[in-house]
Amino acid sequence: MLQYIMRRxxxxxxxxLGMTFIVFLIIRAIPGDPAVVILGQQATEEAVAALRESLxxxxxxxxxxxxxxxxxxxxxxxxxxxxxxxxxxxxWPYLAATFELSIFAIVIAVVIGVNAGIIxxxxxxxxxxxxxxxxxxxxxxxxxxxxxxxxxxQFSLQWDWLPTTGRENVRDPVNAITNLYVLDTxxxxxxxxxxxxxxxxxxxxxxxxxxxxxxxxxxxxSSMLEVMKSDYIRTAxxxxxxxxxxxxxxxxxxxxxxxxxVIGLQTGLLLGGAILTxxxxxxxxxxxxxxxxxxxxxxxxxxxxxxxxxxxxxxINLIVDILYSIVDPRIRYS
Amino acid sequence: MNxxxxxxxxxxxxxxxxxxxxxxxxxxxxxxxxENNEGGDAQDTLVFGRGGDSVGLDxxxxxxxxxxxxxxxxFETLVEFGREDTEINPGLAAEWEIAEDGLTYTFKLQxxxxxxxxxxxxxxxxxxxxxxxxxxxxxxFYYYKSMFGGFGDDEGHVIESVTATDDMTVEFKLKRPQAPxxxxxxxxxxxxxxxxxxxxxxxxxxxxxxVGTGPFKFVEWKRNERIVIEKYxxxxxxxxxxxxxxxxxxxxxxxxxxxxxxxxxxxxxxxxNPSDSTQIEDNAExxxxxxxxxNVGYLGLTTTREPFDxxxxxxxxxxxxxxxxxxxxFFEGRAEVAKNPMPSVIAGYNDDIEGYEYDPEKAKELLxxxxxxxxxxxxxxxxxxxxxxxxxGQKVAEAIQNNLSAVxxxxxxxxxxxxxxxxxxxxxxxxxxxxxxxxxxGDADNFLYVLLxxxxxxxxxxxxxxxxxxxxxxxxxxSEVDEEKRNQIYMEAQEMIHEDAPWVPxxxxxPLMAGSAALKDFVAHPTGSDALxxxxxx
Numbered sequence: 001m002l003q004y005i006m007r008r009x010x011x012x013x014x015x016x017l018g019m020t021f022i023v024f025l026i027i028r029a030i031p032g033d034p035a036v037v038i039l040g041q042q043a044t045e046e047a048v049a050a051l052r053e054s055l056x057x058x059x060x061x062x063x064x065x066x067x068x069x070x071x072x073x074x075x076x077x078x079x080x081x082x083x084x085x086x087x088x089x090x091x092w093p094y095l096a097a098t099f100e101l102s103i104f105a106i107v108i109a110v111v112i113g114v115n116a117g118i119i120x121x122x123x124x125x126x127x128x129x130x131x132x133x134x135x136x137x138x139x140x141x142x143x144x145x146x147x148x149x150x151x152x153x154q155f156s157l158q159w160d161w162l163p164t165t166g167r168e169n170v171r172d173p174v175n176a177i178t179n180l181y182v183l184d185t186x187x188x189x190x191x192x193x194x195x196x197x198x199x200x201x202x203x204x205x206x207x208x209x210x211x212x213x214x215x216x217x218x219x220x221x222s223s224m225l226e227v228m229k230s231d232y233i234r235t236a237x238x239x240x241x242x243x244x245x246x247x248x249x250x251x252x253x254x255x256x257x258x259x260x261x262v263i264g265l266q267t268g269l270l271l272g273g274a275i276l277t278x279x280x281x282x283x284x285x286x287x288x289x290x291x292x293x294x295x296x297x298x299x300x301x302x303x304x305x306x307x308x309x310x311x312x313x314x315x316i317n318l319i320v321d322i323l324y325s326i327v328d329p330r331i332r333y334s
Numbered sequence: 335m336n337x338x339x340x341x342x343x344x345x346x347x348x349x350x351x352x353x354x355x356x357x358x359x360x361x362x363x364x365x366x367x368x369e370n371n372e373g374g375d376a377q378d379t380l381v382f383g384r385g386g387d388s389v390g391l392d393x394x395x396x397x398x399x400x401x402x403x404x405x406x407x408x409f410e411t412l413v414e415f416g417r418e419d420t421e422i423n424p425g426l427a428a429e430w431e432i433a434e435d436g437l438t439y440t441f442k443l444q445x446x447x448x449x450x451x452x453x454x455x456x457x458x459x460x461x462x463x464x465x466x467x468x469x470x471x472x473x474x475f476y477y478y479k480s481m482f483g484g485f486g487d488d489e490g491h492v493i494e495s496v497t498a499t500d501d502m503t504v505e506f507k508l509k510r511p512q513a514p515x516x517x518x519x520x521x522x523x524x525x526x527x528x529x530x531x532x533x534x535x536x537x538x539x540x541x542x543x544x545v546g547t548g549p550f551k552f553v554e555w556k557r558n559e560r561i562v563i564e565k566y567x568x569x570x571x572x573x574x575x576x577x578x579x580x581x582x583x584x585x586x587x588x589x590x591x592x593x594x595x596x597x598x599x600x601x602x603x604x605x606x607n608p609s610d611s612t613q614i615e616d617n618a619e620x621x622x623x624x625x626x627x628x629n630v631g632y633l634g635l636t637t638t639r640e641p642f643d644x645x646x647x648x649x650x651x652x653x654x655x656x657x658x659x660x661x662x663x664f665f666e667g668r669a670e671v672a673k674n675p676m677p678s679v680i681a682g683y684n685d686d687i688e689g690y691e692y693d694p695e696k697a698k699e700l701l702x703x704x705x706x707x708x709x710x711x712x713x714x715x716x717x718x719x720x721x722x723x724x725x726x727g728q729k730v731a732e733a734i735q736n737n738l739s740a741v742x743x744x745x746x747x748x749x750x751x752x753x754x755x756x757x758x759x760x761x762x763x764x765x766x767x768x769x770x771x772x773x774x775x776g777d778a779d780n781f782l783y784v785l786l787x788x789x790x791x792x793x794x795x796x797x798x799x800x801x802x803x804x805x806x807x808x809x810x811x812x813s814e815v816d817e818e819k820r821n822q823i824y825m826e827a828q829e830m831i832h833e834d835a836p837w838v839p840x841x842x843x844x845p846l847m848a849g850s851a852a853l854k855d856f857v858a859h860p861t862g863s864d865a866l867x868x869x870x871x872x
Contacts (some may be wrong), residue, residue: 047473082389083557084538090557152593164593170381170560170581282585282594284558292386292558297753 001325008318015314023307024068026299028061054079077307078300082293087304091289095308096179097167098285101277102270104201105208110263113213117220117259121228122247132217139214148207148280155203162202165282169196204281208274212266219262223255230254256327264320268313377852377871378578383591383600387558387584392541393525394467394475399772399862402522403604404561404582406863407575408450409525409546412441412460412504413516417865418626418857419679420776422516426455426526426547427504436511436815443502447570449528450551457498462529464496474537477523481775482512511813513820514777521775522863549575549867558584569867576855576870595620595848601871602853606846608666608725614848623847625858627670627677630781631723631770633734633838636762638798641710648835650700651766652690654741659692660733661841664726668846672839674828676781679860680773681817682824687832689839697741709742715759715767716749722845723770730840731768759796768840769796776860778824783808786831799836 035051056064071078077087116136120129156164167181168174174193177184182201185193227233228251236250237243275287286309293301384403390396393405414425427441447455467478468485475485484491492515494507508515518524531545544552549571550563561582565575583600585591588607595603596617606614606622614622635642635651642648657671670678673689701707714735717727724730728749735745745766750758759767771794773780784790787808788800807827814820831837847858855868 047471084390084541093557093559149587149589149593152590156597157593160597163599164597165585165590165599166583166594167559169599170583171379173556173560173562176556279586280590282583282587282590284556284584288558288586295752 004325005322008321012314012318016311019310019314020069020072020307021065023303023310024065026303026306028064072307077304080293080298080301082296082298082301087301091286091304091308093176093179094284094286094289097283098271098274098278098287100167100180100182101201101204101208101274101283101285102267104205105270106212106263106267108205109209109213109216109266112209113216114220114259116213117217118224118247118252120217120221121224122243124225129221133221136214136217139210140218142210144207144210144276145280147210148203148277151203151207152280163196163200164203165280167197167200167283168193169200172196204277204283207280208270208277212263212270215266216259216262220255220259223258224251227251227255253327257324260320260323260327264317264323268316271309271312377601378576379581380577380579380602380853380866380869380871381581381583381600382602382604382866383583383585383594384604385584385586385588385591388555388561388582390541391544391552391555391561392527392537393523393544394470394478395537395541396523397476400584402861402863404563405525405544405546406522406548407550407563407580407866408544408548408552409522409527410548411520411522411524411526413520415520415776415859415861417868418859420517420520420628420860422520425520426460430516432815436513436813437508439506439508439515440499441504441506443504444570445502447547448568449531449547450545450566451528451531453528453530455526455547456501457504458501459529460504460526461496461498462532463526464493466532467524468493468496475523477521477774481518481521481523511815513812513814514775514779517775517777522861549865550580553579571867575867577866580866592848595850598850602847602849602856604847605722606848608668608846610848611666611668611846619851620848621851621853623849623856623858624668625845625847625862626679626860627842627844628679628773628776628860628862629723629770629845630672630675630677630842631669631721631730631768631840632672632675633840634759634764634767634769634797635836635838636764636766636797637800637836638762639765641704641706642765644704645834646700646704647706649690650697650704650741651738651743652835652838653693653697653700654743655734655737655838655840656692657838657840660730663733664730665841665843669841669843672841673832675785675831675837675839676773676778676828677842680776680778680781682778682821684825684828686825687828690835694737694741701741701743707742709744711744711746712738712765713748714738714745715755715764716747717752717768718749718755719752721770723772723841723843724768725843727768760792762796762798764796767796772862774861778821779808779812782824782827782831783812786836797836799831799834801830801834804830804834 035048035055035057052058056067059067075088077091079086080090083090116132120132123129152164155162163169172193174181174184174197175188177187181197182194185191185197233246233251236246271286274285275291277283278285278288279291286305290302290305293305384400386400388396388401388404389398390401391405391408393402393409396402411425412427413430414423415421416423426444426447428444430439430441432439443455443457443460449455453459467475470478470485472479479485482492492508492510492512494509497505499505525546527540528545532540535543542555549566549569551566553562553564555561563580565578569575585594588605589610591600591603592606592610594600611622614620633655635648637643661667661669661671671689673687674684676683678685701709714731716731717724720726731747735747738745749755758764759769771781771785784794786795786799786804788795788805791798791800804827807823811820811823814823849856852871854870854872856864858864
């Protein structure tokens with residue numbers, strides 16, 4: 001097992017290098033002088049020269065690339081042109097907001113999606129199955145933008161249940177420690193705020209969870225159907241085991257592998273897919289951080305933001321791979 | 335998982351969801367959040383929802399409206415704009431004198447003003463600020479160069495010297511008269527900061543934790559989430575500010591922001607879609623604010639590209655487009671149909687000009703005179719982003735396309751990502767393009783010279799329009815101190831521009847804002863930076 005993890009980590013190296021190279025190319029792919037593009041045409045020559053120097057644009061590309069790698073290794077993600085702050089200093093609060101939202105969303109997606117899939121498979125061709133699968137189809141094709149606004153209208157304006165936007169009640173703001181607000185409020189014993197923060201998470205969480213939830217439900221259903229036709233399930237039932245345990249214990253264990261893959265992929269996609277959700281619900285997450293950088297041509301932020309998201313994506317997939325072997329000990333990696 | 339664990343899990347899930355939804359009834363729900371202070375005194379915290387976060391809080395270093403919205407309330411300028419116009423009023427300077435030749439301005443400072451760090455405002459502090467800016471560079475202090483022509487010994491730099499003649503008197507000497515000098519000084523970027531704070535924190539630190547003399551002092555900034563400013567107890571104007579705290583929140587989506595306002599999470603919302611205006615007017619708990627127009631949306635015709643190098647074709651375009659219909663359809667009527675390159679609130683506006691009426695026949699006639707009776711093909715550039723002066727570039731472009739096809743012109747709509755769009759248009763690569771401008775200081779020079787003078791080709795004169803006579807007039811107006819004569823010059827220039835028709839001016843929109851009905855004395859300022867000192871809740 002440990003050996004397998006080590007080997008997977010080694011395999012990561014070329015992936016990560018490839019990733020940094022592509023991200024490195026983003027800024028070099030700008031036609032013309034990137035420094036002029038970034039600063040705009042009214043910029044003075046000194047300013048352009050200074051930026052060229054700080055971006056290292058005067059060297060041949062391979063030296064630039066190694067410089068870039070060297071900086072990455074020392075934790076230097078460059079400096080934002082717009083805010084003039086180091087990216088590694090300002091990126092965490094955004095990442096934290098997205099993490100919190102993504103975790104919340106994926107929990108919703110998994111809990112509802114997996115169970116809906118299981119029940120659909122259990123009662124195949126029942127009304128529940130049909131309803132769930134039609135809902136899943138609608139869910140997959142749902143435009144998040146519209147869904148978000150409709151949810152705000154219904155849950156906040158009509159029913160007055162949940163706050164429309166933001167991460168917190170700004171009139172009573174959370175004192176940030178880790179920037180994961182749920183954690184911060186618990187650490188500080190402000191449970192009233194914990195509830196407030198969770199309430200702010202419900203709508204964006206649901207909106208963000210809609211698509212993965214639907215995909216997970218469909219995947220679980222088909223995977224479960226396959227497993228439930230196998231011999232050992234028939235044996236278990238013949239033995240007189242209660243159906244609930246047959247489904248949730250015996251079948252699920254074998255059906256969960258492809259589901260796990262989908263969950264892994266979807267979790268990764270959430271990080272990127274959060275842009276729309278973050279925009280509609282006014283959340284300061286990584287998606288919006290990158291989006292705003294794009295609209296103000298803040299290339300160092302675009303580069304590093306993409307790199308960080310890609311890195312997390314790769315890591316999640318690694319974790320999923322490792323989870324396979326834990327869930328199914330038959331999988332041996334020699 | 336065993337049975338017990340499942341049971342536990344479901345109970346937990348049930349409890350959590352009940353808690354999350356159920357809580358709403360405890361504190362009155364979403365709307366309750368806005369009314370936490372109800373019961374006893376009136377609310378004294380204002381939550382201001384807007385489209386984006388500030389870039390920086392040292393006003394001289396930034397160029398975006400979102401930054402000025404905040405700094406306007408932390409800093410004050412030597413002279414101030416009126417509450418709802420761009421007339422000049424006393425600010426940190428209680429009174430001033432202008433020498434006959436227009437080269438010397440002497441400001442007598444207001445007594446008893448202190449910075450938020452307790453330092454006194456005196457002549458030295460003002461001189462310190464101007465010296466700091468004059469030693470800057472363009473990428474650091476953009477607006478200083480833009481308004482005063484340069485830095486230090488630069489040829490174009492208008493300010494020769496700024497000196498403290500006594501403790502409370504500052505004297506500006508100019509190299510040449512600059513007519514809009516006072517209006518420039520009143521702009522938000524030239525807010526006076528505490529010299530001590532700037533020295534101690536440096537440029538970077540000051541940009542994060544600004545210290546001014548304004549009615550509110552800076553408390554906290556969490557990027558993209560909130561900026562908090564608080565009543566400055568020792569503010570020099572008796573009884574102000576009336577609010578205790580203002581929190582700026584960014585909610586990028588217009589509809590979501592309005593939802594947040596309706597539910598009471600915010601008290602004031604910037605950037606309301608014109609299509610939502612009736613909904614707001616029908617809601618007794620909300621009120622609608624109209625920001626006086628200080629902008630223009632136009633269709634630029636690149637005068638260096640065929641066939642738009644022919645003024646007849648450009649005039650034909652003006653006759654061919656039905657602006658009233660565009661304003662009615664896409665601005666929900668919340669705009670004035672434009673006939674000049676600047677809005678009517680600006681001194682020097684020429685109201686005698688007869689705008690080109692919608693007349694396709696006349697357009698065809700002009701095209702025939704230009705030898706284009708069979709029409710022609712062109713690219714029509716549509717803005718990819720909504721701007722106050724152009725709520726929906728794509729749809730406006732479609733309407734124009736339709737109008738043009740009626741006179742035989744085939745327009746293909748193209749668009750680019752916003753920054754690329756601006757760059758390419760600036761390089762003169764567009765045949766015709768939608769664009770607009772929001773004024774900085776409410777002066778005619780800020781529209782006519784900036785957008786249509788040959789000096790600004792390659793910068794904000796995107797149409798490459800060149801006319802020596804117009805240029806001479808605009809330059810003359812820049813140093814004409816007599817207001818009456820100056821306005822006369824601008825009126826003349828507008829006539830020439832009207833004849834040459836480098837643009838199809840479309841509309842001067844009225845940006846909308848909405849607020850809670852309990853909000854009193856809020857006035858939306860034409861510059862987009864709203865002073866909040868006198869605002870209170872009923």
